Each structure stands twice: as structure tokens, then as C-alpha cells.
Amino acid sequence: MSLSIKHLLGLEGVSREDITLILDTAVSFKEILSREIPKVPTLRGKTVVNLFYENSTRTRISFELAEKRLSADSVNFSSSTSSVKKGETLRDTIRNIEAMNIDMVVVRHAAAGVPLFLTKCVDAAIINAGDGMHEHPTQALLDMMSLREKFGSLEGLKVAIVGDITHGRVATSNIFGLLTMGAQVMVCGPKTLIPRDIEKLGVQVTYNVNEAIEWADALNVLRIQLERQDAGLFPSIREYHTEFGITRERLERAKKDITIMHPGPINRGVELDSDVADSEHSLILQQVTNGVAVRMAVLLLLSGVEASV
Amino acid sequence: MSEKATKLLLRGGKILNPTTGEQTPADLVVVNGKIDKIGVIATSEFQGKIIEVPGQLILPGLIDMHVHLREPGREDQETITSGCAAAMAGGLTEICAMPDTDPACDKQEVVRFVKKRAEQELVNVHPIAALTKKRAGAELTEMAELQRAGAVAFSDDEGPVVNSAVMRRALEYAGMYNLPIIAHCEDLHLSAKGQINESIVSTRLGLMPIPGAAEEVMIARDIALARLTDGRIHFAHISTRRSVELIRSAKQEGLKITCEVTPYHLFLTDEAMTTFDTNLKINPPLRQPDDRDALLEGLIDGTIDALVSDHSPYSIEEKDVEFAEAPFGMIGLETLLPLVNTHLVKKGTIPLEKAISLLSIGPRKVLNLDIPVIKEGAAANLTVFDPSCSFTVEIDKFYSKSNNTAFAGQTLTGQATCVINRSLYWMSDAEKKK
Numbered sequence: 001m002s003l004s005i006k007h008l009l010g011l012e013g014v015s016r017e018d019i020t021l022i023l024d025t026a027v028s029f030k031e032i033l034s035r036e037i038p039k040v041p042t043l044r045g046k047t048v049v050n051l052f053y054e055n056s057t058r059t060r061i062s063f064e065l066a067e068k069r070l071s072a073d074s075v076n077f078s079s080s081t082s083s084v085k086k087g088e089t090l091r092d093t094i095r096n097i098e099a100m101n102i103d104m105v106v107v108r109h110a111a112a113g114v115p116l117f118l119t120k121c122v123d124a125a126i127i128n129a130g131d132g133m134h135e136h137p138t139q140a141l142l143d144m145m146s147l148r149e150k151f152g153s154l155e156g157l158k159v160a161i162v163g164d165i166t167h168g169r170v171a172t173s174n175i176f177g178l179l180t181m182g183a184q185v186m187v188c189g190p191k192t193l194i195p196r197d198i199e200k201l202g203v204q205v206t207y208n209v210n211e212a213i214e215w216a217d218a219l220n221v222l223r224i225q226l227e228r229q230d231a232g233l234f235p236s237i238r239e240y241h242t243e244f245g246i247t248r249e250r251l252e253r254a255k256k257d258i259t260i261m262h263p264g265p266i267n268r269g270v271e272l273d274s275d276v277a278d279s280e281h282s283l284i285l286q287q288v289t290n291g292v293a294v295r296m297a298v299l300l301l302l303s304g305v306e307a308s309v
Numbered sequence: 310m311s312e313k314a315t316k317l318l319l320r321g322g323k324i325l326n327p328t329t330g331e332q333t334p335a336d337l338v339v340v341n342g343k344i345d346k347i348g349v350i351a352t353s354e355f356q357g358k359i360i361e362v363p364g365q366l367i368l369p370g371l372i373d374m375h376v377h378l379r380e381p382g383r384e385d386q387e388t389i390t391s392g393c394a395a396a397m398a399g400g401l402t403e404i405c406a407m408p409d410t411d412p413a414c415d416k417q418e419v420v421r422f423v424k425k426r427a428e429q430e431l432v433n434v435h436p437i438a439a440l441t442k443k444r445a446g447a448e449l450t451e452m453a454e455l456q457r458a459g460a461v462a463f464s465d466d467e468g469p470v471v472n473s474a475v476m477r478r479a480l481e482y483a484g485m486y487n488l489p490i491i492a493h494c495e496d497l498h499l500s501a502k503g504q505i506n507e508s509i510v511s512t513r514l515g516l517m518p519i520p521g522a523a524e525e526v527m528i529a530r531d532i533a534l535a536r537l538t539d540g541r542i543h544f545a546h547i548s549t550r551r552s553v554e555l556i557r558s559a560k561q562e563g564l565k566i567t568c569e570v571t572p573y574h575l576f577l578t579d580e581a582m583t584t585f586d587t588n589l590k591i592n593p594p595l596r597q598p599d600d601r602d603a604l605l606e607g608l609i610d611g612t613i614d615a616l617v618s619d620h621s622p623y624s625i626e627e628k629d630v631e632f633a634e635a636p637f638g639m640i641g642l643e644t645l646l647p648l649v650n651t652h653l654v655k656k657g658t659i660p661l662e663k664a665i666s667l668l669s670i671g672p673r674k675v676l677n678l679d680i681p682v683i684k685e686g687a688a689a690n691l692t693v694f695d696p697s698c699s700f701t702v703e704i705d706k707f708y709s710k711s712n713n714t715a716f717a718g719q720t721l722t723g724q725a726t727c728v729i730n731r732s733l734y735w736m737s738d739a740e741k742k743k
Contacts (some may be wrong), residue, residue: 012513090631111631112504112515113585132633134515169515196518197509 003301007126009115010135011176019177023145025297026290033069033293042300042307043072046103051094052078052129053109058264058288059129059139063106066295072104072303090114091121098122104302107131125302133167138298139263140173142291144181146283147218149290150259155182160212162244163222163271164193170222170263175201188212189222189244192233209244213251218259218283221246224271237270247273257281264288310394311431311735316340316357318350319727322367322693324683327669330662337367339689342731347685360727360736362693368665369681370402370690370730373645374672375466375491375545375569375617377638378404378434381422382411387622387710389423393430394708395620395642397735400692400725404432404642405676408439409467415439415450417458424459431733435461435676440479440490446471449479456486461676464491466545469527471497476531480540489541489567489675494527494552495593504633506579506594514582516632519594521549528552532559535566543675544568546619548593550603557612567675569615570604572645573715576652577601581715587628587635588715591619605658608667615672616664618645622711640709644716650696650723661696693727698739700724 003018011019032038048067052060060076067074077097094105104125107115112132119126130136148154159178165171165187178185179202186204187194188211199205206212213219224240234240251258260272260282268274277284300307317339323332324347336350352359373396379387387395389406396404406423408414414423420436427434438460442448444467452463463483469492470476476492483490500523505511507518528544532555535542544556547568559566571591579595589595607613621638628635641648646668654661673680681690699722704712726740 089626089629091629109631111633113632116585117631132515133517172513172515195512196507196520198512200509201513 006302007115007119008137008298008302009119009126009128011137011140011173011180012135014176014180016180019141019144019181022141022294022297022301023148025301026141026145026293029296030290030293033289039069039071041071042305043067043070043303046072046303046305047101048072048074048104048106048299049097049102050074050076051097051105051107052076053080053107054130055080056108056130059108062288062291063129063295066292066299069292070296070299072299090117094118094121098124104299127298127302130169132169134169135173136169137173137177138291138295139170140177141298142287142294143174143220143261143263144177145290145294146261146287147259149286150283151217154178157183158186158215158217159183159220160186160188160216160218161220161222162188162209162212162246164224164228165189165198165222166193166195167225167228168222174220175203179203186212186215190234190240193228209246210250210253213254213258216258218261219246220261221272222263223265224267241270245271245273246276248275251276259283261287311397311733313732314358314734315732316355317729317734318352318355318357318359319367319693320350320352320359320361321363322365324367325662325665327369327662327666330660332366337683339729342689344683344685344687344689347683358734360734360740362727365726366694366696367683368692368694369669369683370728371400371646371665371668371692372403372672372678373401373618373620373642374405374615374676376404376406376620376642377409377622378406378423379410379622380426381419385710386624389426389434390430391708391710392620392642393427393432393434395640396432397728398708398725398737399643400646400694400728401642402432402690402692402728402730403435403678405435405437405461407466408437408464409444413439413444415442415444417451417454420455420458420460431728431730431735433730435459435678437462437464437466437491439463440465440470441475444468446475449475449482452483452486452488456488460488461678462489462491462543464493464545466491466493469493469495469497473530473534477534477538480534480538480542484538484540487541487677489543491543491545492527492531493545494524494531494547496523496526499523499526503594504590505582506596508579508597510579510582514585516582521551521596521600524549524593525551525555528555532564532566535559535564539565541565546571546574546593546617547604548574548596549600553603553607553612557607557610560612567614568612569617569672570608570613571617571619571641572648572652573639575601575604575608576648585632586715587630587632588639588713590632590635590637591639592637608659613667614675616645616649616667617672618642622709623713624711625713628713638713640707640711640714642709643707644702644714644721646694646725647721647723648716651721654696655722689729689731691729692725694723695726696723698722698724
């Protein structure tokens, strides 16, 4: 079995078969991760570059760990300044790195479209670890893996994504992936943080978090960044919490068990209350574990290495 | 590039009248920069340069009223000489140079410099002077002096005049000289860090959006100011349905309003942005199909006065970067006429004569420039156009110093083969080989 895509730039347009293959492969890797020696030689001799132009701790560690678990050689390049400010173009940077014989590039960048741009510069397989407000496909895949684990299937599942939808690449990738897999999606947040025409993607929109809770089987709660308040997109953190915060009280009112996810890092007491984040309905730590498994699956499937897990 | 000929015969062409659409087969003789004779001319009787143009159309010389020439300041991107060469190759005999140079064209010395540099060129270069000093939006430029030096309009193009009171005074002052103000309409708070049009496409691609309203609120404001001052406003590169509607109704009201559109906004939509091609990153951005349709309606019903390229040269180093870092703009002098012919005329949206009118008569009316007529005794200002020849856009054949076009490798139909202005003529390489 192999993927029909050469790169993972996003989940828009990725087929159900490809997503299923990634998730199935990730399940096998998850089993490996629970072994005493959680490491396989599958990608021995392959070199992966983690190219991080934007601060990231958990995604970078998750990818690095996935690479090590697969016995790939990995190197890290971090820079928080854009290539324009640095003086060297992105094209030069990536071609220099490729000249050192690399097989795959994991890239995070503040500008949307950079992973696609890199595919035009080099032959290596490109994996998008988050590009601007565009996509963050491995995050959505690990979210879907966690949901599938819990519910058995994504078909017909109702997932509400709550928070900053505009600036959230996690939301976009989840929407594309979940809809492809047959789930239903609702987005919820202040109107100032929901992008134009998003309903045309096939999702429902609500500005009332109680309505989202009422409707959903699972909530994917996104981080609210303080700088959005500074930009005038909502009046205060306190009001955000009052209007959109996921609290135990709100969940209890719904009289059903609702699964809670969060891509991290959590602003406890802002978008998500501590007792909800740490409750038995929370999948937050499973998400982190699944993240490594999903990234191992993506790395293997795009490496061109024939291996049965 | 261009050559001089005191006597020149265009043989075998058809003269197009852009007002009536009538095509008249005739030979045409130019002597000392004037059309000397139109009719059947035997080559044996003619002493001078003979250009065979069998079946090709002879048009009044075309004009692009929205061009960024970059000189002075960014001669690495374009110079007045290279820009004029590109214009000739695109079939244009006149262009208007936007004032966003470095220094800005805000003093008569800069206007004179541009005119001086273009003196020997076949292409007439008409400077558009800045509306405010240093294009900073605060103090009016010396409009009377600028006009006397040769400025044909005033604009702070590439940016709006933010302060409504300044815009009001500018309209009143420029009105004394009956010169138009060219308005780049953009509410900078609404467009902010926007990259592409705000729609489902910006949502999908995660690119910061520029709402159509950023343009529309400024058009509405400027229409109110035109009403207040009785001033003349020409709206640069309009892009949305509501802009067309606002302008249509202002024109019906009798206000002195005109506007222009680029061909890109007439046949492309923001769906094209899914390739993240920085060459398609233009300002205003490509909009939705409904906006494009409204612009086409405006073109057909006469709301739109001119077609322009908004020629904006950038180096490859500036454009071959992350989408968010790339500057807005695309070159267009050499593709304006072919794009209009391929995407508007050949597809039957507007007849050829209408397209030619929007590239010759319309813009000159906006700017009070002489409209070339093809008759004996008139000054020679002519474009020869082969509407049926197909060619591939090759960036290494551009005369422009920059090659930031989104149309490289595409096949277009219709190309200028020859331009004549005064006693100067230019022929395309293909034409020379014949």
C-alpha cells in the first residue's frame, strides 16, 4: 500500500484512502511505541531535515521523536526570522540543505504556501508542520486518530471546533480531513475570529458555544492567543472566557459525555477550564502520544521505503 | 530599437475606425511624421521605407495610462528606456508614468527629468505627478507648475489619500486646471496585512484577506467629495461589483467620474491564487467570479473608460520569496493588447473596436490628450496589429527589465507588429523577417 501523494502539504484534496492508510499505519506504530524498546530500523540511512522558521516546541519534538523512533538521521534548522530579513532566500537555504543529500523536509513557517513553494525548489518529500494560517495536516491527522480510537469510526461523528478559526491552521486541516472522512463539523467562536464564507466548505457556524456543546460528540478547543485581543478582535480575555470558555458547568448542562480535545498549549481558565482539561473525557494526552505515531506513519509513507509495519 | 524614416509606406493593411468598427483596406503613407496619403499606392512610385502589412489592422496608436516606470530610483527593475521599449513591443505609442518613483514625481524637476529621458523615444511618456509632497498625503504639490512642466494628472497611486480633507482640497485645486485626480482606492485599515481577496479562497489558503469593502468605502468617499467639489476623479484599477455600481450611478448623476480596469481582473478570479504564484499577487487582488462579471458588464455598458496594464516591474529576487513577503504587482506593457484580444475579444465579450477604443480613445479623453485620427494631414500615431497570430509568452524575449508575469509559457493570440509615432517606427522581429 502506498499513498497517492508525494508530499503532505495539507489535507485539502487528500483522499479518504490516503487518510485511512496514514491512520491505519499510525495505529501499528502506536503499538510499537508501547514496547520496551520503542524503535524500528525502518528509515535507517534516510535523512530528514526539520526546518522550523517559527517557534515550536511540541510539534518539533514530536517530529524529532518520530524520526528517531524510525532510526532516521535528523537535523534541525531553526530560525525565527524570515528569509527576507535574514538576507538569504528560502530557495537558497533549501537548495543548500538539499545539496547535503537529504530525503525529506519537515517545514514550519509563518507564511502560508511555503511547503508548496519548497516542492518547486527541491526533489525531497515535503511535510507541512504548519504554514501560517493555512494548514497543519499532521495535527489534524492526530486529532482524527484520537477520535477514531475513541469512537471507532469518524463516519457521522459530530465535531465542533471552538475558538480562533481565522488564525487557526489546525481548524482548516481538521475541516478538510473530517469532512473527507464523513464526519460533520461545526465551527464556533466570536464572529471576529471566523473567516469569511467558511460555511461554503460544508461546515456549520455558530456564535453560541452552548449550541455547539449541545450538538457535538466531541469538542476540539483551540488556543486563544492574547495578541488577538490586542488586535481588537475581542474585548477581553475575561469576556472570551464568559462567552466561549469550555467550563464544567456548560458541559454538565448538556447532560451527555462530550469528548474534549485541544492541540495545546492550553490557556487554562481561558478557552478551557482545568477540571475539563484533566477530566476522563479529555483526549489531550492521547493526542500527544498519537502525534508521534501519526508523524511516524507520514514519514514512512512518504519516504518511498517499502516496509510493512 | 525604433528607427527614423522621413517617408514610410504601410502597404496592404486595413484601417480600423474604433468608433464605428469599420475596416477600410488601404495603403498609408507617412511623410515627416504626418499621414500624407491614404489610398492605393503603387510601390514603384514610392521612394522610402516600405512595410508590408497584408491583412493587418492599422489602429490609432494605443495608450496605457497606468504604468510604473521605476526611474528615477529603481533602474534595476525598469528604466524609462526599457519601459518605452516594452511599450512599443506591446503596440503602445503613449504611456503615463506613475509618480511613485524615488524621489517621487512631486516637483517640476522630476517631471522634466522624465520628459527629457523620454525625448528621443518613439513612445510619448506623460508623467502623472504626485498629488501630495513625497506622496505623504499631507501637503498638496505645486500643481500648476507640475502641469506646465508636462504632468497630465495627479495621483498618490500605490496608496490612497487617507485624509479626506486633503483629498477635498486636492480636488478643488486640481479642478482649476481641469486635470483629473487618479485615485487608488484602498482603506488601509481594512486591507491591513491582507494578501489576497477575502472570500472562501482566502479562508482555504489561510492568507490574510483584503475585503472588497476596502476599495468600495474609498470609492464611495471620493464620489461624495467629487460631488462636494465638482472635481474630476479617475478611479484606478477598480475590482469589485459594488465599485462598478457606485461609479455607474455617480456617472448617471453627472459627476466628473471615470475609471479603469486591468485585463487580469476581467478574466481571472481569486481561485487562481491556489498556486500561491506571487506573480498573481496584485493590488487590488483578483476577486470573485461575481466581481469579474460585474466588471465585464461595466466594460460593455461604458461605465469603464480605459483598459490599463498597471505595469509593475519587480526583480526575480523580490518575487521569488514566501507569498506574504512578495510585493504586489505584475508587469503588463507587452501583454496588455494580447491579453485583451485573447480573453475579451476572441471570447466574444466585447468587439475588437470596443477594446481598441478602451485602449486609445477612452484613456485620452480622461487625460485631455489628443486623440489620434487616421486621416490625411493628421499626425502619425499608429499601431499595426495582427489579430490572428498566436505566440507563446517568453520572458527572455521581454523588453522590460523585469519578468514578473503570470502568463509565461501561455499561448496568446494577437500581437502588434509595428508602431509609428512622428517620424519613428518600430517593427517586431517577426515582421522584419517577412
